[in-house]
Amino acid sequence: MSTAVTALTASGRLRIVVALARRGLNEVLRVPGASIPGVLAPTIFLLGISSVFGAAAKLPGFTADDFKTFVVPVGMLQGAAFAGAATGVNLARDIERGWFDRLLLVPAPRLTLLAGLVSSGALRSLLPSVVVFAAGLALGVHFPGVLGTLLAFLLVMGLSTCLACYATTLALHFRTQQAAPLMQMGGFIAVLFTPAYAPADLLAGWMHAIAVVNPVTYVLQGVRQGFVGPVTWSGTWPALAAIAAMLVVLAALAARGMRQTGR
Amino acid sequence: MAAIETERLSRRFKGGLTAVDAIDLSVEAGEVYGFLGPNGAGKTTTVRMLVTLLRPTGGRAMVAGHDVARDPDAVRRRIGVALQEAALDGLMTGRELVELQATLHGIAPSAVRTRGQDLLERVGLVEAQDRRVATYSGGMKRRLDLALALIHEPAVLFLDEPTTGLDPVSRMTLWEEVRRLKDRGTTVFLTTQYLEEADRLADRLGIISQGRIVAEGTPAALKAEIGHPHLELAFAGDAPDLDAAATVMAAFGPPEVLRELEKVRVPLPDGAASIAAVVRALDEKGLGVAALELVEPTLDDVFAAKTGRHLEGA
Amino acid sequence: MIRASLALARRALRNTARRPQFAAPLLVMPTLFLAANVGGLTRSTALPGFPPVNSFLNFQLAGSMTQALLLGGVSSGIAVALEIEDGFFDRLVISPIPRVAIVLGRLAATAVLAFTQVLYFLLIGTIFGGGPEGGVIGFAAIVAIGVIAGIAFGAIGVTIALRARTVSTVQGIFPLVLVVLFVSSAFFPRGLLEVPARQIAAFNPLSYIADGLRNPIVGSVSAGPVLEGLAAAVGLAAAAIALAVWSLRVRLRAV
Numbered sequence: 001m002s003t004a005v006t007a008l009t010a011s012g013r014l015r016i017v018v019a020l021a022r023r024g025l026n027e028v029l030r031v032p033g034a035s036i037p038g039v040l041a042p043t044i045f046l047l048g049i050s051s052v053f054g055a056a057a058k059l060p061g062f063t064a065d066d067f068k069t070f071v072v073p074v075g076m077l078q079g080a081a082f083a084g085a086a087t088g089v090n091l092a093r094d095i096e097r098g099w100f101d102r103l104l105l106v107p108a109p110r111l112t113l114l115a116g117l118v119s120s121g122a123l124r125s126l127l128p129s130v131v132v133f134a135a136g137l138a139l140g141v142h143f144p145g146v147l148g149t150l151l152a153f154l155l156v157m158g159l160s161t162c163l164a165c166y167a168t169t170l171a172l173h174f175r176t177q178q179a180a181p182l183m184q185m186g187g188f189i190a191v192l193f194t195p196a197y198a199p200a201d202l203l204a205g206w207m208h209a210i211a212v213v214n215p216v217t218y219v220l221q222g223v224r225q226g227f228v229g230p231v232t233w234s235g236t237w238p239a240l241a242a243i244a245a246m247l248v249v250l251a252a253l254a255a256r257g258m259r260q261t262g263r
Numbered sequence: 264m265a266a267i268e269t270e271r272l273s274r275r276f277k278g279g280l281t282a283v284d285a286i287d288l289s290v291e292a293g294e295v296y297g298f299l300g301p302n303g304a305g306k307t308t309t310v311r312m313l314v315t316l317l318r319p320t321g322g323r324a325m326v327a328g329h330d331v332a333r334d335p336d337a338v339r340r341r342i343g344v345a346l347q348e349a350a351l352d353g354l355m356t357g358r359e360l361v362e363l364q365a366t367l368h369g370i371a372p373s374a375v376r377t378r379g380q381d382l383l384e385r386v387g388l389v390e391a392q393d394r395r396v397a398t399y400s401g402g403m404k405r406r407l408d409l410a411l412a413l414i415h416e417p418a419v420l421f422l423d424e425p426t427t428g429l430d431p432v433s434r435m436t437l438w439e440e441v442r443r444l445k446d447r448g449t450t451v452f453l454t455t456q457y458l459e460e461a462d463r464l465a466d467r468l469g470i471i472s473q474g475r476i477v478a479e480g481t482p483a484a485l486k487a488e489i490g491h492p493h494l495e496l497a498f499a500g501d502a503p504d505l506d507a508a509a510t511v512m513a514a515f516g517p518p519e520v521l522r523e524l525e526k527v528r529v530p531l532p533d534g535a536a537s538i539a540a541v542v543r544a545l546d547e548k549g550l551g552v553a554a555l556e557l558v559e560p561t562l563d564d565v566f567a568a569k570t571g572r573h574l575e576g577a
Numbered sequence: 578m579i580r581a582s583l584a585l586a587r588r589a590l591r592n593t594a595r596r597p598q599f600a601a602p603l604l605v606m607p608t609l610f611l612a613a614n615v616g617g618l619t620r621s622t623a624l625p626g627f628p629p630v631n632s633f634l635n636f637q638l639a640g641s642m643t644q645a646l647l648l649g650g651v652s653s654g655i656a657v658a659l660e661i662e663d664g665f666f667d668r669l670v671i672s673p674i675p676r677v678a679i680v681l682g683r684l685a686a687t688a689v690l691a692f693t694q695v696l697y698f699l700l701i702g703t704i705f706g707g708g709p710e711g712g713v714i715g716f717a718a719i720v721a722i723g724v725i726a727g728i729a730f731g732a733i734g735v736t737i738a739l740r741a742r743t744v745s746t747v748q749g750i751f752p753l754v755l756v757v758l759f760v761s762s763a764f765f766p767r768g769l770l771e772v773p774a775r776q777i778a779a780f781n782p783l784s785y786i787a788d789g790l791r792n793p794i795v796g797s798v799s800a801g802p803v804l805e806g807l808a809a810a811v812g813l814a815a816a817a818i819a820l821a822v823w824s825l826r827v828r829l830r831a832v
Contacts, residue, residue: 012369019366026354039751048759053614054622055765098350101316102411106367107339173740179600189609197617207616262317 008108008174016108017116024120026091028127038082039128043135046075049197050139056198063199064228065142072136073223074196077216079128080160081187087121088167088183095175111130114168114251121164122157129156141227148226151236155223158243159216163187165250172257190216215242266292266327266419266450271308273321274308282308284474285322289335290467292418295441297482299458299562301572305474306454307347307423313452314344314421322471325556327418340368341465343417345408353397357388357407359412360396366413382410384441402433409440419450422543426460437460458562468562471571485558489568491530493558494541499551506549515541578681581674585682587657590689591683603690604697605654607767611637611701614764626647626768630795634706638698639791640763641794643783646696646727647754653687654734661742676829680821691727695720715793718803722789725810732817739824763787784811 008016028035052066057067059090064070094100103113137143139145167183174182193210195215200208211217222239225231267290272282275475283305290296297407300306311317313326324331327341351360361379370378383389384498385546386406391399391425396407397503405425412420422441426434441451443466457462462482478485498508509518515537516530531537542552567573593600607781611634630636660666699709699719709715738747758764760774761783770778778784791804792799797798 008369012367015366016369023352023363026352030354037749037752044752044755044759047596052759053618053621054767054771055624055626055769056618058624059620087719098346099352100348101346102344102364103367104316105314105339105342107336108367108369109336141793154815168451169569178598181598185602185605185609192609192613193616196613198620202617202620204619207619208771210616231531262311263314 010110013108013112015107016112017119020103020113020116021123024087024090024117025123027086027120028124033228035127037177038086038124038130039131040081041082042075042078042128042132045078046071046135047139049074053197056076059198059202061199061202062260063187064217068136068139069227070224071142071197072132072141073152073220073227074191075132075136075154075157076129077220077224078188079132080125080156081163081191082184083162084129084165085167085180085183085187086119086124086256087118087164088169089177089180091117091168092171092177094180095171096177102109103260105156112256114254115260116164117168118161118164118254120253122161123165125160126153129153133208144226145231148231150222151225151231151239155219155239155243158240162243162246162250163190163255165247168254168258169250170252172261185197190214194220215246218242264328265289265325266293266294267296267325267452269322269324270320272319272324272385274305274312274317275320281474283312283319283470283471286467286474286476288476288479290450290452292450293445293448293465294434294466295364295445295453295562297461297468298452298454298471298479299461299468299566299572300454300471302456304317304471304570305449306471309471309524310421310452310454314342315339330544342416342419342421342553343412344421345405345412345423345425345504347427348421351396351404351407351495353395356393356395357399358392359408361392361410361420364411364414370415378548382413384454385413386410387436402429402436405429405433405437406440409437417449420444422451422453424454424456426455426457434460459537462562470566470569472572477569478565484561485565489565491532492534492559492560493528494531494538495526495528495558496523496541496545496552497554497555498527501512507548508545511548512541515543530557534559578675578678581678582681582685585669585674585678586685586689589683589686591660592656593686593690600652603645603648604694605649607641607698608701609640610644612617612638614632621765626766628766632706635702635795636791637657637764638702638706638794639787641759641762642695642698642723642790643726643761643787644758645698646691647722647730647758649690649694649727649752650730650732650734651747651751652734653683653690654729654736654738654750657683657735657738657745658742658744658747661738662744668828676825677822680732680735680818680825684728684736684818684821687725687731687734688728690723692720694727695723699794709794710796711793711798715798718793718798718807718812719790722786722803722806722810725807725814726786726790729814729817730808732814732821734736736817736821736824739821739828757781757784761787782809783815786813 016051049071056062056065057064057070091100163186166186168177170183193207194214195203195211200211203211218238219242222236225235267288269286269288271285271287272283273281275281275283286309286364298306308317312319312361313324313331315331315338318332326338329337331338355363358379361382362375365375365378383392386409388403388410389405391403396404398494426437436571444451453464465482466477467481468485469476496508503525505520505522505527509520512518513528519528522530529541537554538557544551563573614637615634621627622630622633622636670676701711709719709788734747737750741747756795760777761769761781762778763783767775767778767784785805786809789809792802
């Protein structure tokens with residue numbers, strides 16, 4: 001009498017991921033004003049930072065033409081961080097409201113469900129990063145080339161996915177939207193404790209030490225290609241490797257969180 | 264084969280609270296099983312374990328032929344769950360939600376549309392299907408929730424307080440749908456705080472109190488366990504001889520004279536079947552019966568006797 | 578009136594202390610921003626035109642204080658909006674206390690919070706940056722400007738809460754607060770700001786408040802910037818308190 005008792009095929013899993021990602025985007029597309037803070041924050045950050053610290057580009061050893069060119073990639077990654085955090089905040093709300101139970105009742109691997117949850121974060125990061133990118137161009141930052149642009153948005157989506165995994169882990173643990181500041185702070189720190197404001201050689205000693213071990217440093221340097229210097233393979237692979245490494249660790253943590261719900 | 268079978272199923276929470284304490288349940292395939300209990304009795308915890316949302320800390324549970332802890336996905340493929348708060352996404356339309364649910368349950372893309380339409384039609388939401396769920400009434404939300412639970416034609420359906428807070432008309436509609444599902448052979452596990460609902464829908468009932476099953480059986484058997492139906496009689500005339508009537512009625516059971524009400528009451532184990540005999544016996548002695556009432560014990564009596572509490576909303 | 582205000586202030590502070598998860602960002606966010614700015618731009622002090630300071634941290638400290646005080650103001654506004662949403666505000670209105678005490682009590686609590694924030698950043702400065710150099714008079718000046726500015730920001734937050742009445746609206750002004758802060762000399766010397774910001778900063782009271790707080794930290798106290806800072810804080814506070822009390826009147830009349 002049951003029609004759907006067979007196990008899922010690979011394409012069935014992919015359809016689940018796509019369907020969940022689409023639902024995640026409703027938050028941006030259907031709630032008027034909901035995306036404004038996530039877009040406004042990195043844009044204000046970019047405009048504010050470049051008008052306040054603009055003179056820093058005159059320091060000897062500063063590699064970019066001007067400060068705003070140097071920080072546009074930082075603003076884009078801030079947007080990615082906010083979008084990733086928003087994925088976790090929305091999950092926490094879904095947990096509070098009981099929707100998440102419905103999702104857990106789906107007979108699909110928990111990893112498939114997780115992929116659906118975090119991939120909406122990746123798509124969502126495009127909105128703030130495109131706005132920041134456009135604001136940068138409007139301020140007179142030069143176009144980083146087609147390859148540089150594509151690479152920048154690919155890395156933005158990658159970082160957002162990683163931070164969505166991080167925020168998801170927190171959401172599954174705390175099960176309340178009150179954990180939102182914790183989710184947002186993680187990405188904020190990760191993006192700023194890098195050569196965000198100045199080339200690595202100009203950083204304070206302790207900041208330099210943190211930046212070297214912070215994987216987001218390599219992502220940022222990857223995004224910066226085209227804005228500062230040409231796009232090269234030697235600048236690209238560390239960024240991709242950093243995303244991959246973060247994704248493995250953070251997705252594993254999130255997957256563990258998924259498996260442990262209900263224990 | 265039993266559709267739901269538990270063996271010393273237990274759940275102990277961190278901090279030591281034992282919400283469910285070694286319960287044994289057996290629900291036959293095709294049965295509507297009513298699960299009653301006061302708030303905090305372990306009702307929801309039991310349901311959450313049976314539907315794989317919470318892992319048991321002791322014992323085991325087989326649902327639709329699979330172990331909830333060892334093979335949760337197999338269980339999930341065979342059960343439908345309508346959740347207590349009807350947790351729906353208000354930003355989506357009814358149709359989008361049904362089609363999302365179909366996709367999540369691995370229904371082929373070619374079948375998603377038709378399956379969704381069938382179900383929306385069944386729960387009477389075709390007209391409202393393109394409106395956002397946030398605009399739905401409480402009754403519409405429950406019906407949509409039911410449609411979502413049925414998307415993959417589950418063998419076992421769990422309904423957690425499906426009519427709490429609903430108006431009488433919506434409640435009736437939902438009851439009809441449950442009966443239709445039973446006719447199709449679906450097993451229904453129903454928790455409710457409405458005794459009338461349990462009485463009308465359930466083939467069998469289980470009552471849980473403080474994490475343990477304190478009573479189980481058909482509604483009639485449970486009521487019989489508490490007490491038999493009573494026949495209450497009032498007599499013709501201004502000053503009927505209640506004592507004479509009681510003497511006659513003693514042949515059927517120990518009579519009780521209710522002087523203020525000018526009635527006599529007698530237990531009637533066979534129920535309505537022996538009313539005629541009582542009336543005839545009284546008639547032979549010239550005692551004319553003016554009014555009679557067969558008083559059945561209610562589920563509330565059962566509930567109160569078993570748990571020491573009355574259900575709200577009963 | 579004073580007794581009622583103090584009682585309400587005590588209640589407000591108790592609530593803050595009981596929910597540290599809401600109060601922590603008031604210090605944590607500016608601290609992280611401070612760390613990022615100092616770590617990234619510590620060499621900026623070498624820029625031509627940068628005033629003589631012993632470290633970029635000491636320079637940034639006043640900006641972080643101002644930022645923290647602004648956040649404190651937003652959180653005071655949120656607290657009042659919460660009280661309006663959950664009905665506590667109406668209970669206060671019908672109770673036999675002077676109504677002005679509702680505003681004054683909240684501002685007294687904000688003042689205590691501001692004092693804590695100022696002390697916290699001075700402590701950070703002492704540990705990592707060699708500490709404020711202005712001596713006892715300098716310390717007194719910093720505390721005075723900080724607390725009065727904190728009250729001013731709190732009064733602005735309360736005004737917005739009394740007008741908007743919802744928590745989400747008050748939260749929505751937060752980005753705006755950052756914009757106003759960015760077009761001031763809080764984080765960088767005014768002469769080194771980029772073009773539109775430099776002109777706006779000259780008219781921004783936050784510039785004078787931050788510069789007033791900064792003067793005793795980076796050197797010995799000089800009367801000019803400190804008095805300017807004090808004047809900016811007092812002026813802003815007077816105007817904002819008047820606005821808050823007036824908004825309370827308007828709101829009570831509407832009930």
